[in-house]
Amino acid sequence: MSLYTDIGGEAAVNAAVDIFYRKVLKDDRIKHFFDGVDMSKQSAKQKAFLSMAFGGPHNYTGEDMRKGHAHLVAKGLNDSHFDAVMDNLGATLTELNVPGHLIAQAAAIAESTRKDVLGK
Amino acid sequence: MPEVIYGGQSYECGEQSVLDCLTAQGVHVPSSCRSGLCQTCMMRAVSGTVPENAKAGLKDTLAAQNYFLSCICHPLEDIEVALPDAAMGKFQAQVTAVENLNSDILGIKLKPAQPFEYKAGQFINFFKDQTNARCYSLASVPALEEDLFINVRKVPNGLVSRWIFDNLKAGDIVTISGAAGDCFYVPGKPEQNILLIGTGSGLAPLYGIIRDALRNGHKGKISLYHGSYNIEGFYLVKELHKLAQAHSNFTYAPCVSEGEAPEGYARGMVLDVALNDNSDLSGWRVFLCGNPEMVKSAQQKTFFAGASMRDIFADPF
Known part of the structure; x- marks a missing residue:
């Protein structure tokens, strides 16, 4: 079984995206990066990010x-901003009652993008 | 084998996605995730049927206009496609009525010279001349009235609105674009509650959307909040009160942000009044139109109040 199936597939991504994006926009550490962006388009990007972190397509x-x-x-x-996103990802999955070992796997996938995201 | 028609050319699609087919032929289609998620590669089917799975995750209003994700679209029949920002086309229309809705807003009725497809709440471009045009939302409902109805606010030194106020009269022939935008009512989910917040002439699309929803037998609450600095700024007041009398699920709350609020009016900024009355918007559909600052703030606040991003529709004008 893949992580994506275990975590609940597209339905899980749909359930997570609003919760995750609300947390990100309320997070004083990172919310300023989202000033002036089109919220609707940004939400689609958040969905793509979550799908990746969940081991999906x-x-x-x-x-x-x-x-x-x-x-x-x-x-x-x-x-520090990347850490904030990681916190929000973990908190979202916890809120959705995803088991700890699956959260750890999703976090590891997200973590693997750190260097590229930060341009290191 | 299905073919994809784009820009007047036919391309053999075979088993490929529409995106791969067009890209292989040198057509530039923006794309990113190529997995049907990020929506960067969205296109519109002009004719032919797109498989349902190619619309996965799109807003209902986009799916209703035959938008699809080209990276996961494997057509089963010939389809003609266009990029989303392709020209909206131009139409001639005759002005059939010009009336003052209040001292700052003109109501204009237009009869297009040829069949004109649109959904109540979408917008058109109204051309003053070849190069100058402005967007106006459609307050009319295609199933209820023959003419298009737009509300034009007088913008200080506004090139197009001033021209309209000074010159436009019944009988004139004008040029408009086809209708666009995803701020409209999609039938279905009749029990869902709907919140509509508008300022000034942002009432126009909401007036269309409300009547379209009622016409479709919408059962959930339909709550309209219209904001203005003072009571002179309101319009269509009689019509809206009449609608509220005829439909128990529709409520109309005019909100005055400055000065006194007489009986029947709420006092305060329209967004604050609306959120104060409806603090939990989980499961609601939300329409926001008018002042760009209000719309931006309302998008975030209604989202924080529980509305899903998929269910928030906004026009910042």
């Missing part, structure tokens, strides 16, 4: 991650 390459976040790195995006 995605085609993001490290290069995509670098390009997609370069403008934020220029604005000071760093490890």
Whole structure:
């Protein structure tokens, strides 16, 4: 069984996206990065990110991650902000009663993008 | 083998996705995740049927307009497709009525010269000349009235609105674009509650959406909050009160943000009044139109109050 199936597939992504995005937008550590973005489009991106973290379908390459976040790195995006996103991901999954060992797997996938996201 | 028609050219699609088919032929279609999630590669089917799974995750209003995700679309029949920002087309229309709705807003009725497809709440571009146009939302409902109905607010030094206020009269022939936008009512989920918040002439699309929902037999609450600085700013008041009398699930709350609020009016900023009355929006559908600052703030606040991002529809004008 894959992580994506265990965690609940697309239904889980749909359930998680609103909860996760609300947490991100309320988080004083990172909310300023979302000033002025189109909330509707951003929500679709959050969904793609969650699908990837849940071991689901995605085609993001490290290069995509670098390009997609370069403008934020220029604005000071760093490890502390990445940590904040990781916190919100964990809290979202906890709120959805996802078992701890699956949360750990999802966190490991998200964590694997850190260097690319931060342009290191 | 199904073919994909784009920009007047036919391409053999075979087993490929529409995105791969077009990209292989040198057509530039923006894409990112290529997994049907990020919606970057969204296109619109102009003719032909798109498999349902190619609309997965799209807002209902986009799916209703035949938008689809080209990266996961494997057509079973010939389809003609276009990029979402492709030209909306131009139409001639005759002005059939011009009336003052209040001192700042004109109501204009238009009869297009040819059949004109739209959904109440979508917007059109109204051309002053070749290069100058402005967006106006449609307050009319295709099933209820023949003419298009738009509400034009007088913008200080506004190039197009001033021209409309000074010159436009019944009988004139004008140029408009086709209708676009995803701020409209999609039938289904008749029990879902609907919150509508608008300021000024942002009432126009909401007036269309409300009547479209009622016409479709919507059963859930339909709660309209219309904001203005003072009571002179309201319009369609009689019509809205009449609708509220005829439909027990529809309520109309005009909100005055400055000065006195007479009986029948709420006092305060429209967004605050609406959220104060409805603090839990879980499961609600939300429409926001008017002042861009209000709309932006309302998108976030209604989302925080529990509405799903998928169910929030906004037009910042």
